Amino acid sequence: MTTKQDLVMFYSEFNKIKDFDLAEEKIDRFINTLKAALKENERIVFRGFGVFEVKETTERMIVDPKDSTNIIHAKPRKYIKFKISKNLQDSLCLGEE
Template sequence: MSVSKSDLIKQLKLIYPNLLKKDLLKVFNIFLDEVKIALKNNERVELRGWGIFYQKTQKERNSRNPKTGERVYTPEKKNINFKMSKELFKKINEE
């Protein structure tokens, strides 16, 4: 099962019934935008008890197309990585 943005907003609406849905959506979008901006500026985003998002640069390289065997140049690119906290790890793995 996956969780969508609208599902999260519905859960927030249940927890905070006195807030309007549009206000919850606005706050959630601001949160996501700030995370995007921080990651774009190569800053790490730490959410205590949950984990850390950080940017990692993959070096440029010469790779190979597995289907044809042809050499292909792969330019440098940036990836977003996530490292979960010990707390989240324990919660996910407890049964």
């Protein structure tokens, strides 16, 4: 598992940025921009990388695992789905086993 700090370290080394705080600021700016864009648009396409999409679960009734006679009302909620592009998938050799 890679943490945000690991990503910042990799980003700073890959782009030869000596100031760790500057690298972290750039990563934070990208993440905040992506969040803001997903609030305005439900679909963001990065050609050759993938697609971020805002999806919503349906409203449904579920059985309480503690008491099977109790039915819980589950409200719809939004989540983000990412679909990797074929080019990126091929370059990472994912899906080949």
